[in-house]
Amino acid sequence: MSDDIQIGTDGRLNHFISLEELPRELIEELLTTADSFIDFATRDTKKVPLLRGKTVVNLFFEPSTRTRTTFEIAAKRLSADVITMQSDGMSTTKGETILDTVSTLQAMHTDTFVVRHSFSGTADLIARHVPQHVHIINAGDGRYSHPTQALLDMLTIRQRKPNFNNLTVVIVGDVLHSRVARSEISALKKLGAGEIRIVSPRTLIPTGLEALGVRIFTDLDEGLKDADVIVMLRLQLERMEGQLIPSEREYYRYYGLTEERLKNAKPDVMVMHPGPINRGLEIASSVADGSHSVILSQVSNGVAVRMAVMSKIMGGFRQSG
């Protein structure tokens, strides 16, 4: 976006739609804030009154488990009032447009909408049509962007490997349908990752991906060589139109992450997956549950990152250190 809508004229973060146009310092600040929220989860009293009196509406036009619940938990820990709406219960199924749904709910003095939708650009569209005091957080739109997921992945990496410049990060799988991959590439670029690799059969690599500054591999062993971080993507079978892979069996044989293949990477490699996992399709159970896997830390970091984003957008909260 040339006319970036995310940052207001006063320099404040108004919406959180995509990482592409956000400055590196802001991304780092959000990560640091998230870090400070991590301890909260282990306390007896898990709430802070940062967003007391604020109303957050989770608008999920597409099914989700972890993103929806972590947003809900994050908002509650910040003492905001939360309402979650799933698409099957909403009027859009009766023909009301998305913008109508949003303006109806906004008339009830909502402060923030957390939006997930199956069409690319939906969060952007809504952000351009709400009044200035209403904020939009993108919880994933089509194939475009899933910025909180990318941010929590960066947090997970940073906790273990703080120096991004030396890192080789390998993203494996269905990039074509993946908003996570797109946001992850943006985030890694911003944070100065040493090398970003994509490994996938050519049918799942979108045209022009090189322009985003990644190296493309079609051979998994080659792509995994000396990797520091591996991000496995879910094979989005439900989004595939026409045949993109001949069979799941062959896909697993050539692109599934097994313990054997993991040996190509560095000994301290970390394995990530945005979930939900297709065991035995893109990743072996032994790897998903193994010592290199950080998949469950990703989930708990999800709450902290979403708290950081919400407090940055809605709260008067400022990180002091």
Added chain:
Amino acid sequence: MVSVIRNGRIVDPANSRDELADLFFDQGQILNSKAAADLPIDRTIDASGLIVCPGLIDLNAKIGELNSKGHLTIYSEHRAALNGGITTVCIQPNTVPVIDEPAMAHMIRESVKQQESIRVVPLGALTMGLQGETLTNMASLKYAGCVGVSNARVPIHSTLLMRRAMQYAATFDLTVFIHSQDPWLTGNGCVHEGEMSTRLGLSAIPEAAETVAVARDLALVSTTGVRAHFNQLSCARSVDMIAESKARGLNISADVAIHNLHLTEFDIQGFNTLCHVLPPLRQESDMIGLREGVKNGTIQVICSDHQPCGRDDKLAPFIQTVPGISGLETLLPLTLKLVDDAGLSLEQAIACLTCNPAKTLGLTLGTLSEGAPADICIFDPNESWEFDPDEMLSNGKNNPFGGMQMRGKVAHTIIGGVVATDLI
């Protein structure tokens, strides 16, 4: 009732004419200047400092809806056309109902006749209901006034049927108008397959969706000998293929939509739904290739591909928006911009909007020759203004060129000797 346009710069590419002169017309026809000089003048239009050219012919514009009685209700779009200097519009057969029966063509001609209106020439459908299954009665459609046949934007899947459609059209000396597009490669794509589709995560239409179909259709044109016109090319590679085939002697012509000569895939940045068009905006190299095609004559016609949309049609997630640009009123200024930006000569620019589309459609319009219908456009080549889509007369305000400095404001549009801009 002799009228005269005085002191204008007459640009009439059909006659390679570019000079300061007076232009006389009477009873709907252009008069011989020498003979008319002594006649009593009823009306004088001062065109000092203005360009006088033939009324523009738009090869592809959606200008109205058919109502339940089959009448074309073109009121608002007709005013938009006049405001843009356009006197003739060719409509594709994808109206509702489809122009696949002679009665439909009749009705359109009749309903247009009853209105103070621009000239509307219809193309007949190539297949019944544009379904790609059964050929229409093309000879009867021609008799009823269709100037050619087309399947609009609906691809004909069967290569065999396409071949027979061309053979049959050739039998009756009908030009086949083709939007070459491979249905499988197009899928549900909404933007060019490239860097921007990847960045924005939008479903994409690869270049091959056009080039594969152009190659197929050229092969069929070559074997059937039909006269063919390729509508709205979007890829530089297609221009090359058309040029090669022309060089081999095929009887073909082509057009391009004006926005494909000014915009690229990067203009959809920020999910700009005003730039959602079909065929999609492609790479800069394509835009340059298309401009070259216009300059070297491979592409003879520039059209508006006018598709007026309501505000809500463009207010949705990108893929759900209605494709199209309301372009009648920016066709002339954007074409003149190519004279400044792309090295097109003024004569070529005007030809692409007048005598060339007339030739493609087999019409005796698009010229200021003696005896020709007095369809005239008078515009100011120097007056510059900042374009505001909301000031357009079209029902659709969907135009992405808002804020651009334009030149070439229309002063008068004359149809059949009637100063039609007076009617706006």
